Amino acid sequence: MKYRHSETDDTILADISATIKDRLVEWYGDQGNFLLTHPEILTYQNCFIIRFLLRSQSGVSKNILVKIRRHPKMHSLSQAVLKQDLHGKIPAEYQELETIYSFFGNWSENLGAVRPLTYIEKYYAIVMEEFQSQTLREILMSWGMRLGFKRNIKYLLNAAELTGKWLNIFHGQMHKRHETKEPYQPIFNEVQELIDRLKTVSQQHNLASSFQNEFFEKITSVESRGISYSAIHGDMTCDNVLYSKENKVCMIDVKTRHAPIYSDIGLILIHPDTFMLQIFSFGLFFRKQYIQMYRAAIIKGYLGDQNEIDNTLINLYCAIKMLDKWVMYEEIASKTKGWKSFLSLFAVPMLRVYFKPRIKNYLDLMTAA
Numbered sequence: 001m002k003y004r005h006s007e008t009d010d011t012i013l014a015d016i017s018a019t020i021k022d023r024l025v026e027w028y029g030d031q032g033n034f035l036l037t038h039p040e041i042l043t044y045q046n047c048f049i050i051r052f053l054l055r056s057q058s059g060v061s062k063n064i065l066v067k068i069r070r071h072p073k074m075h076s077l078s079q080a081v082l083k084q085d086l087h088g089k090i091p092a093e094y095q096e097l098e099t100i101y102s103f104f105g106n107w108s109e110n111l112g113a114v115r116p117l118t119y120i121e122k123y124y125a126i127v128m129e130e131f132q133s134q135t136l137r138e139i140l141m142s143w144g145m146r147l148g149f150k151r152n153i154k155y156l157l158n159a160a161e162l163t164g165k166w167l168n169i170f171h172g173q174m175h176k177r178h179e180t181k182e183p184y185q186p187i188f189n190e191v192q193e194l195i196d197r198l199k200t201v202s203q204q205h206n207l208a209s210s211f212q213n214e215f216f217e218k219i220t221s222v223e224s225r226g227i228s229y230s231a232i233h234g235d236m237t238c239d240n241v242l243y244s245k246e247n248k249v250c251m252i253d254v255k256t257r258h259a260p261i262y263s264d265i266g267l268i269l270i271h272p273d274t275f276m277l278q279i280f281s282f283g284l285f286f287r288k289q290y291i292q293m294y295r296a297a298i299i300k301g302y303l304g305d306q307n308e309i310d311n312t313l314i315n316l317y318c319a320i321k322m323l324d325k326w327v328m329y330e331e332i333a334s335k336t337k338g339w340k341s342f343l344s345l346f347a348v349p350m351l352r353v354y355f356k357p358r359i360k361n362y363l364d365l366m367t368a369a
Helices: 007-028 077-082 090-104 136-141 150-174 184-202 205-221 261-274 276-280 288-303 311-334 339-368
Strands: 040-043 047-055 061-069 116-120 125-129 178-180 227-232 241-243 249-251 257-260
Touching: 007 047, 007 061, 007 077, 007 116, 007 125, 047 077, 061 077, 090 116, 090 125, 090 150, 136 150, 136 241, 150 227, 150 241, 150 249, 150 261, 150 288, 184 205, 184 311, 205 311, 205 339, 227 261, 257 261, 261 276, 261 288, 261 311, 276 339, 311 339
Parallel strands: none
Antiparallel strands: 040 047, 047 061, 061 125, 116 125, 178 227, 227 257, 241 249
């Protein structure tokens, strides 16, 4: 649902604008000022973004973003702000931004972080400087990539390698990566939850049970291995990787939790294969060689000069993340109404044809590794 202006929003926008204007000198020096009187309001599935254009003391144009969380059916700022139970995790999200910026903000010329500016508690609003960039998804979906232009492929592979590098530093230096030999019960639990959801939504009990048995057999076969745990990103998708024209990469929407590092690695590796166009083209939207090159670049960036990654566990988590996406799409299809529910009659069988062999392939690769 797109943004629809309401009179109540005028008060919210005026208040937020005044708050930011009062802090511009602190953030950008005496010459910092708005370029436009009225901000732009962008609507995303789970948030509104209020975008202010300004010029800093150095004369450089920058953008300030204000993020306010929303439900997909909300169409105004006032609706979002009044829903207090929607914003319980927002202060923690802002604190995470500050923590990451304090570590990565001045790291190097090609690794970075979004600069947090302030948190406006009254509106549950995160104020930050825009990291002018493309997402990894946008780079993958560009026409230059589709047509196989060398410049675009090089751009993608550089972004992917820096993504792996950023993630490795996040796991191993910003946080403390450690190995344990008794980590497998949480993995069993994660798979069991996904299988239970698949049984419920698909009503394909035999299918779900066969996958459950295969997953558990494979997990049991590697239980004696040590596995690296750390604080992880928690939502390591191509949508949450930003890459600038200055060849600088950063991550957004970090949901830090303690888990195997392979949870992050597996998701970023398989995410392009879960794009809708890739699924409904049965894997033909992206050229196979480019996806392989993308994955190799992620791993290369993560490893650097080290050799501390377990291909068996990578394949296990690729299988788990593919199962997760399959369940998510089945659940979305089950909730459709009207003409969309008619389309889901065709979409669901396609989902099963697409995901089943790919999950099985990753599980088979565990044995090969």
